[in-house]
Amino acid sequence: MKYSLQKIxxxxxxFEALVGLWAETKDCLFDDIDxxxxxxxxxxxxxxxxxxxxxxxxxxxxxxxxxxxVHPDVGKVLSKNGxxxxxxxxxxxxxxKTTIPYQRFDVKDDRYFAGYMETELIQRLEMPVMSPGLLKxxxxxxxxxxxxxxxxxxxxxxxxxxxxxxxKKHRLDFSVTDLGIGIRQKIKESVGLDLxxxxxxxxxxxxxxxxxxGEIPGGLGLKLLGExxxxxxxxxxxxxxxxxxxxxQGKSVTALLQQPFPGTVVSVEINTADTRSYxxxxxxxxxxxx
Amino acid sequence: MNNNLVLSIFExxxxxxxxxxxxxxxxxxxxxxxxxxxxxxxxxxHNISTLTSAFLNAAIGQLYCKFSxxxxxxxxxxxxxxxxxxxxxxxxxxxxKLYFKDPQKFERAVQETLGDGEHGA
Numbered sequence: 001m002k003y004s005l006q007k008i009x010x011x012x013x014x015f016e017a018l019v020g021l022w023a024e025t026k027d028c029l030f031d032d033i034d035x036x037x038x039x040x041x042x043x044x045x046x047x048x049x050x051x052x053x054x055x056x057x058x059x060x061x062x063x064x065x066x067x068x069x070v071h072p073d074v075g076k077v078l079s080k081n082g083x084x085x086x087x088x089x090x091x092x093x094x095x096x097k098t099t100i101p102y103q104r105f106d107v108k109d110d111r112y113f114a115g116y117m118e119t120e121l122i123q124r125l126e127m128p129v130m131s132p133g134l135l136k137x138x139x140x141x142x143x144x145x146x147x148x149x150x151x152x153x154x155x156x157x158x159x160x161x162x163x164x165x166x167x168k169k170h171r172l173d174f175s176v177t178d179l180g181i182g183i184r185q186k187i188k189e190s191v192g193l194d195l196x197x198x199x200x201x202x203x204x205x206x207x208x209x210x211x212x213x214g215e216i217p218g219g220l221g222l223k224l225l226g227e228x229x230x231x232x233x234x235x236x237x238x239x240x241x242x243x244x245x246x247x248x249q250g251k252s253v254t255a256l257l258q259q260p261f262p263g264t265v266v267s268v269e270i271n272t273a274d275t276r277s278y279x280x281x282x283x284x285x286x287x288x289x290x
Numbered sequence: 291m292n293n294n295l296v297l298s299i300f301e302x303x304x305x306x307x308x309x310x311x312x313x314x315x316x317x318x319x320x321x322x323x324x325x326x327x328x329x330x331x332x333x334x335x336h337n338i339s340t341l342t343s344a345f346l347n348a349a350i351g352q353l354y355c356k357f358s359x360x361x362x363x364x365x366x367x368x369x370x371x372x373x374x375x376x377x378x379x380x381x382x383x384x385x386x387k388l389y390f391k392d393p394q395k396f397e398r399a400v401q402e403t404l405g406d407g408e409h410g411a
Contacts, residue, residue, distance in 0.1 A: 110309060110310035110312065110313070111305070111307075111310070114305070114307045114309060114310075118307075133374075136339075136340070136374075139340050140340055140341065140342060143307070143309035143340060143342045143344075144342050144343065144344065146309070147309060147310065147311060147342050147343075147344035147345075148344070150310070150311070150344075151311055151344060220343035220347070220381060220382060220385055221342070221343050221344060224343060224378075224381075278374065284373070284376045284377060284380055286367065286368050286369060286371060286376065287367075289368060289376060289379060289380055289383065290359070290362050290363040290366060290383060
């Protein structure tokens with residue numbers, strides 16, 4: 001099997017390209033899959049989380065994956081963040097320290113993920129200077145995404161993450177991908193609703209809608225994330241099954257991708273120049289919280 | 291016998307990062323034991339830097355499944371919380387109250403979702 005991968009941007013078109021790859025290769029078993037990246041003249045580094053998840057799934061089916069003709073500029077970034085180390089290349093030093101390494105986690109790796117976040121993001125000297133309030137909200141948001149994947153995806157194949165700073169643009173991109181059952185199927189199994197893929201994402205992002213059953217309530221994580229992104233002036237994208245959902249500047253857009261993704265991707269863009277304090281002057285009292 | 295039990299979340303979780311539902315469950319297990327005994331307890335958030343709704347749902351939200359609102363209000367207290375963390379906890383609690391009181395919530399959610407015309411294609 002040979003497949004030619006095109007430009008992978010951090011947007012709907014980039015996700016379309018990745019689901020196209022998955023559609024062409026998903027039935028491969030014990031196959032040699034050669035992915036020609038000669039035409040991949042741009043690759044937004046956080047999208048390694050989504051591509052890595054697809055390739056991991058193909059590897060689980062004992063396919064031999066080779067990335068060929070990697071464009072030098074793309075190869076440099078994907079070697080710095082450690083992605084290409086999974087496919088036969090050496091990791092190279094990240095001189096400007098703008099990458100957040102590509103990493104795969106198991107669902108029980110909450111603490112390992114927390115350590116990765118602290119080491120690779122929060123405590124790095126190269127991290128853009130953010131207000132304490134923004135840093136706290138950012139940290140919480142990333143953990144909400146990871147917790148969401150752990151709680152809802154039912155994945156046995158792991159959770160993948162990767163990110164990139166853009167110091168001059170005051171932007172930080174970060175993506176988390178799981179290879180779980182996807183939002184649509186989860187809602188169908190847990191709540192009995194058979195929604196279109198993009199409608200399922202809308203449902204999951206609204207407050208108090210939850211697929212959690214039993215004694216532990218849920219239904220806040222993605223809503224909180226959306227609220228933070230609205231205030232921050234950033235952007236959030238979610239891909240699950242063939243659903244695509246994007247929120248920026250307080251507005252949501254949905255679309256149906258041409259092919260399904262084998263799991264769920266949550267991708268955020270953070271505006272690191274945001275000076276909002278985020279520290280609430282809450283009227284709530286500890287005495288009457290319950 | 292200690293009637294003013296203070297439980298340190300930092301001591302239970304062993305980290306300032308309270309993000310995992312499984313860690314929240316450890317807090318819940320201790321709280322549930324105390325409330326079952328009808329004793330008062332204060333939950334201290336001292337030295338906690340990061341909280342998620344997943345953690346708080348497991349640690350505190352699920353108390354509303356087993357105990358009445360009145361019982362929780364009379365026996366459980368929190369201390370050392372930042373104002374924005376208190377805001378998050380309040381939302382978790384309000385969501386939990388609805389979750390356990392309103393069995394028709396999913397049906398309404400369906401109608402709201404399917405009738406929502408604000409989302410473009």
